[in-house]
Amino acid sequence: MLLAIDTSANLCAVCVWEGNAALASITEDIGTGHAEHLMGMIDEVLAQAEATYGDLSRIGVVIGPGSFTGVRVGVSSARGLALALSIPAVGVTTLEALAAEARAAGAAHPTLAVIDARRDQFYSALYDEHGSELLRPAVLDIENTTSRLPAGDLVLTGSGASVFADRLGHSGLGSGATASIDTYARLAAAKAVVAEKPKPLYLRGADAKPQASFVLPSREG
Incomplete structure (x- = not known):
C-alpha cells in the first residue's frame, strides 16, 4: 500500500493507492500553508481507506519543480514518514x-x-x-x-x-501546474526503489526562505 503526497503547487493532495487503484484520495486548493494541513489530511485519507500507517509499504512524493516551500514541506514529510516507518520513499516530478x-x-x-x-x-x-x-x-x-x-x-x-x-x-x-494525485500515486508505485532518498528538484533559488521546521537534515539518520 502506497501513500502519495503532492504539495508542489496551490493544491495539497494525498492518496492511498493499492494495486492499480486509489483506495482514497483528498485534494484541497489551499494556496499556501501546506505544512499546517498536510498531516491532518494524511490521517483523514488513511481513515477513509480504512488503513493505518502500519499498512503502508511505500511513500511517493512530488519533488517539483514547483513552489519552493511547498516542495520542501512534501519531501521533508515523506522522508520523515519513511524513516519512522522503515519503508522506502520515491520521488516523482x-x-x-x-x-x-x-x-x-x-x-x-x-x-x-x-x-x-x-x-x-x-x-x-x-x-x-x-x-x-x-x-x-x-x-x-x-x-x-x-x-x-x-x-x-x-x-x-x-x-x-x-x-x-x-x-x-x-x-x-489544458492543464495546471501539477497533475492529479492519482497520477502521482500510479507513477510512484511503478518506480524502482533506489537507495538515494527523494530530494527537491528546485532548478533555481527560492523566492522566499523555507519554513525552518521543514529544513531537510544535513546528514542521514
Whole structure:
C-alpha cells in the first residue's frame, strides 16, 4: 500500500493507492500553508481507506519543480514518514506526471511538459511517447526553451502550454501546474526503489526562505 503526497503547487493532495487503484484520495486548493494541513489530511485519507500507517509499504512524493516551500514541506514529510516507518520513499516530478497524463489522454507524439515559473521563465522537460526523458528538466525563458526542442510534432501540456502552443503552432492540452494525485500515486508505485532518498528538484533559488521546521537534515539518520 502506497501513500502519495503532492504539495508542489496551490493544491495539497494525498492518496492511498493499492494495486492499480486509489483506495482514497483528498485534494484541497489551499494556496499556501501546506505544512499546517498536510498531516491532518494524511490521517483523514488513511481513515477513509480504512488503513493505518502500519499498512503502508511505500511513500511517493512530488519533488517539483514547483513552489519552493511547498516542495520542501512534501519531501521533508515523506522522508520523515519513511524513516519512522522503515519503508522506502520515491520521488516523482511534476513534469513527468503532466506528460503521463497527456499520454493517457491520447498524446501520440513527444510531449513537452511546461509550467509557468514566473519571472518570464518556464520549467520544462520533454518526454517521448513511452515516457522516456528526451530533454532534462530546466528553467528557461521561452526563447531558450523553444531553441532546444527538436523538429517535428509535439504535444504541449502544463500551465505554460498555451503560451508555447501560440509560439510553436502545436496542439496544447489544458492543464495546471501539477497533475492529479492519482497520477502521482500510479507513477510512484511503478518506480524502482533506489537507495538515494527523494530530494527537491528546485532548478533555481527560492523566492522566499523555507519554513525552518521543514529544513531537510544535513546528514542521514
